[in-house]
Amino acid sequence: MPHEPRRPAAMPEVPAWRAVLSAFCASLIGIGLARFAYTPLLPALVAQHWFAASSAAYLGAANLAGYLAGALSGRPLSRRVSVVVVLRTMMLIAAVSFFACAFPLDFAWFFVWRFASGLAGGALMVLAAPAVLAHVSAARRGVAGGVIFMGIGAGVAASGTLVPLLLAHGLRETWFGLGAVSCVLVVVAWHGWPREAASNAEPVHHRAAPKVGTLRALYVEYGLNAAGWVPHMIFLVDYIARGRGEGVQVAAAYWVLFGLGATFGPLLAGHLADRAGFRAALRFAFVLEAVAVAFAAAGLGSIWLMVSSVVVGAFVTGTVPLMLGRIGELLPHHPAQQKSAWGTATVAFALCQAAAAYALSFVFQHSGGNYRLLFAIGVIAMVVALVIDLLAALSTLRHSIPEAN
Structure with a gap:
């Protein structure tokens, strides 16, 4: 032989x-x-x-x-x-x-x-x-x-x-x-x-990708979510130290709480998504974030600000795996498109976060240092993100009913 x-x-x-x-x-x-x-x-x-x-x-x-x-x-x-x-x-x-x-x-x-x-x-x-x-x-x-x-x-x-x-x-x-x-x-x-090896020869699937509008809505939601974090990420410590007159040392303790939330947030969000699905987990995150930012906008006491710091810190990092997983839910049979969509979402995040940082700095300067106004704008951004997600789901459902009939 x-x-x-x-x-x-x-x-x-x-x-x-x-x-x-x-x-x-x-x-x-x-x-x-x-x-x-x-x-x-x-x-x-x-x-x-x-x-x-x-x-x-x-x-x-x-x-x-x-x-x-x-x-x-x-x-x-x-x-x-x-x-x-x-x-x-x-x-x-x-x-x-x-x-x-x-x-x-x-x-x-x-x-x-x-x-x-x-x-x-x-x-x-x-x-x-x-x-x-x-x-x-x-x-x-x-x-x-x-x-x-x-x-x-x-x-x-x-x-x-x-x-x-x-x-x-x-x-x-x-x-x-x-x-x-x-x-x-x-x-x-x-x-x-x-x-x-698998990425060089991805199998071809003939199932249709979701409506482009659904993904575009997701990109906008991610960008708005990033904008809603900016008041905490940039102004929280200054608000507590100078706005509330509690000093730098006390403000630093809130930043530690923010960091603790950011450390464990992704893992907790991942556990939630594995049980409830990424779409439901992402909506739940939008609601919790809006409420947590509203605590600061309302000027509530120290306990509520601590809760706000931990929750927002948790979802600053926890929303990232939720968004990536949601893209996977929308494109389950399109690995290459998943990677492309995640890249687009990351760009939307970066653009909106940078734009919000400059815009809120402008608002802060021209509002006489009104911290609570900044947090209120953050709440609005979170709520609009949730509304867009719900409207996109409703639109998708409405278009799928004739196809089923």
Whole structure:
């Protein structure tokens, strides 16, 4: 018998938990540390005369601009080279940016690296979770998505704990410390990404995709939801410290509560989605968020503000896996379209969040520092998001009745 040529051995499939861990590390570096660790660093940059206060604020905006660029370019990059290569490269860029920021050569140098860290975060947000969740069973995707996006909450928590500890040793040492932590996370994630063979030859399904309007409504809802968070994310601490006259120390405690909520929110939201479905869980989230923001808008007491901080913090990160899962519900037989839709949703999120930040700053300046007005606008954004979701569902139901008949 002729000798059959030996086939190369197939690479072993990465266990689902290992892939989820890699995506957790990606969200922790790209969003959790690269974005949120800058907030407690900003006063130190000004106090130690690295940059003027106005320049330091623009450097913070550079990360948001980079995030938008990364959200736009992540999928095109993944079509040119391997998704895994893009993921590894972006994690490395985020890690290197911390070391680069330890040397304040000039404003342009710092701006480039803050932009690069945002670029990496945007690309990682678009690519990491979809690459992993495609290899997780449908019954466990809610929890898996929750674990992945817990990385963002862990970054918020680290911004209130790790950064102050590092700052005690110096500002440059703090940047080095964040870079070292990021390098460890890069190593942990490096070999944990799943194989891409399935993504290169996705099966063709002939079931129709949902109405374009349904997805467009979802993008608008996600953007409005992001806008509704902005009063808490930007003004909560200042409202408590100056608006209520309770001081910085008390306000910092509320930020810790916000961070705790952000850490565990994705996991709790994932559990809820696995039991009730992503559509119902997302609507429930909109209702809870609107009520929680309304507590601040109504100027209620400390207990209610604590509840508001925890709930909004939980859904700042918890809504992310809910939105990703909802896209999966709408496009269950269209894996490529799921990834494209998630990229579009991330862009909508980035645009609306940045626009809301500037708009609410304008309102705050021209309303004589009316904090409660800002929170009221946040409530309106949440309620409109819920109304749009209900109207979109009603429209879909109305169009499906003739087809059934």
